[in-house]
Amino acid sequence: MRKDTVRYVAGRLVTAAVLLAALSLVVYIGVDLLPGDPASARLGPNATPDQAAEARERLGLDEPLAQRYLEWAGGLLHGDLGTSANGTPVSGMLAGRLGNTAVLAGLTVLLLVPLSLALGVALGRRAGGRADGTGSTLLLLTTAVPEFVVAGALALVVGAQLGWLPATSLVPAGDSPLAHPDVLVLPVLSLLWVSLAYATRVIRAQTLVALRAPHVEAMRLNGIPERTVLRQAVLPAVLPSAAQIWLIGAAGLLGGTVLVEVVFSYPGIGKVLVSSVSTGDLPVVQALAMLMGALTLLATIAADVVGTAVGRTRSP
Numbered sequence: 001m002r003k004d005t006v007r008y009v010a011g012r013l014v015t016a017a018v019l020l021a022a023l024s025l026v027v028y029i030g031v032d033l034l035p036g037d038p039a040s041a042r043l044g045p046n047a048t049p050d051q052a053a054e055a056r057e058r059l060g061l062d063e064p065l066a067q068r069y070l071e072w073a074g075g076l077l078h079g080d081l082g083t084s085a086n087g088t089p090v091s092g093m094l095a096g097r098l099g100n101t102a103v104l105a106g107l108t109v110l111l112l113v114p115l116s117l118a119l120g121v122a123l124g125r126r127a128g129g130r131a132d133g134t135g136s137t138l139l140l141l142t143t144a145v146p147e148f149v150v151a152g153a154l155a156l157v158v159g160a161q162l163g164w165l166p167a168t169s170l171v172p173a174g175d176s177p178l179a180h181p182d183v184l185v186l187p188v189l190s191l192l193w194v195s196l197a198y199a200t201r202v203i204r205a206q207t208l209v210a211l212r213a214p215h216v217e218a219m220r221l222n223g224i225p226e227r228t229v230l231r232q233a234v235l236p237a238v239l240p241s242a243a244q245i246w247l248i249g250a251a252g253l254l255g256g257t258v259l260v261e262v263v264f265s266y267p268g269i270g271k272v273l274v275s276s277v278s279t280g281d282l283p284v285v286q287a288l289a290m291l292m293g294a295l296t297l298l299a300t301i302a303a304d305v306v307g308t309a310v311g312r313t314r315s316p
Contacts, residue, residue, distance in 0.1 A: 009305055016301050023293050024076065028069045031286045034277075076290065082283035084276075090287045094269065098291075101261070101268035103177050105253045107184060108191040113246055116196055120203025121230065121238065127208050136204070142197035148259040151190035155263060159186060169266040183266070190260045195249040202245045203238060210237035244303040251299035254292050 056062050075082060081090035119135070126132045159167025169183035177184055210216060216233045220226075261270030269288055276284035 005308075008308060012301055012305050016298060019297055019301075020294055021073075023297060024073050024290055025069065027286060027289045027293060028072055029065070031282055031289060032065065032068075034280075034282065034285070072286070081287040084284050085279065085281040090284055093284065094272065094287065094291075097267060097269045097272050100171070100177055100266065101257055101270070104184065104187055104191065104261070104266065104268060105250065105257055107188050108195065108253060109246065109250055111188065111192055112195050112199060112249060115192075116199035116203055116245075117238075117242060119196075119200045120242075121207050121234070123200070123204040124207025124211065125230075127204075127211075132204075136201070139197040139201050143194055143201070145193065146259075147190050147194055147256040148263055150193045151187065151260045151263040154186045154190055167264075169261075169264040171267050177267075183264075187260050187264050187266055190263075191253055191256050194256070195253065199242070199245045199249055203242050206238045206241045207234060210234045213237070240307060244307045247299050247303035247306065251296045251303075254296055258292075 061068070072082065079091065081094070084090050084093055123132045123135050155167045158164050165185050166183050167186075169177070169187055171177050171180055171183060211234060213233070216229060219229050219233060257268065258270035258273055260266070261268040262274055265271065269292075272284065273288050275281075276288070
C-alpha cells in the first residue's frame with residue numbers, strides 16, 4: 001500500500017474519532033431535551049414528587065448536564081450503555097435484539113451484493129436496448145418508493161390477503177429468527193427493494209464507463225471472448241465503486257430496518273426504539289441513537305476509504 005494511501009486512511013480514522021465524539025455530544029444533548037423524565041418513567045405514574053426527586057438524585061439527574069454527559073461518554077468507552085428505566089442494563093437489554101437486527105441486515109446485504117452486480121453489469125452490457133430501457137425505468141421508479149411503504153404493501157397483500165407468508169414476523173422468545181426463515185422473507189424483501197435499485201443503477205453506470213475504456217475496446221477488437229473481457233477488465237474496474245455502494249447501502253439499511261421491523265413486529269432494535277420513545281426511557285433512546293449513528297458514520301467513512309484507497313493504488 002502506498003504511503004500516501006496509508007496517510008489518507010490514518011487521517012480518515014482520526015476524522016472518524018472526532019466525528020464520533022461530536023456525535024455522542026449531539027445525541028446526548030438532543031435526547032436530553034426530549035419530553036420525559038427517566039426518574040418518573042422508572043417509578044411509574046403513581047410516584048409522589050418526593051419519590052421522583054429522590055430518584056432523580058439517585059440517578060444523577062440533578063447534576064449539571066456537562067458532568068452527566070462526561071460520565072455517560074466515559075461509560076460508552078468501557079462498553080457501559082447505561083441503565084434503562086426498569087433498572088435493566090441497556091447493553092443486556094439490546095444484545096438479543098441487535099442480533100436479530102443483524103440477521104435481517106446481513107441477509108439483505110448477502111442478497112444485495114450478487115444481485116446488484118449481476119443486474120448492473122447485465123444492463124450495462126445492453127445499454128440502449130429495450131431490456132436496458134425497461135430495467136432502468138423500473139429501477140428509477142423503485143427508488144422513489146420507501147421501504148416502509150413496500151413493507152406495508154407486502155404485509156397486507158402477500159401476508160394478510162394471500163396468506164403465502166406471515167404478515168407479522170413474530171419469533172418465540174429465546175429462538176433465533178434463522179430458525180423461522182418464513183418470517184424473514186417479507187422484511188428482507190422490503191429492505192432489499194430500494195437498496196438493490198440504487199446499487200444496480202450505479203453499477204450499470206460504472207459498467208458503461210468500463211466498457212468504453214480504450215483497453216476494453218481493444219480487447220474486443222482483438223477477438224477476446226466477452227466473458228474474458230468482463231472478468232479481466234470490466235469487473236476489476238466496477239468492483240471498487242460497487243464496494244462503496246454496498247457499504248453505503250449497509251449504512252442506509254439501519255434506518256430502513258427500524259421502520260420495517262415496526263411494520264412486521266420483528267423483534268429487533270426497531271421495536272425497542274419505538275417502545276423506549278413512547279415510554280420516555282431516555283437511556284435506551286440515547287444508546288440506540290448513538291449506536292445507529294456510529295455504525296452509519298463508520299460505514300460511510302469505510303466506503304470513502306475504500307474508494308479513495310483503491311483509486312490511489314490504481315493511479316500511476
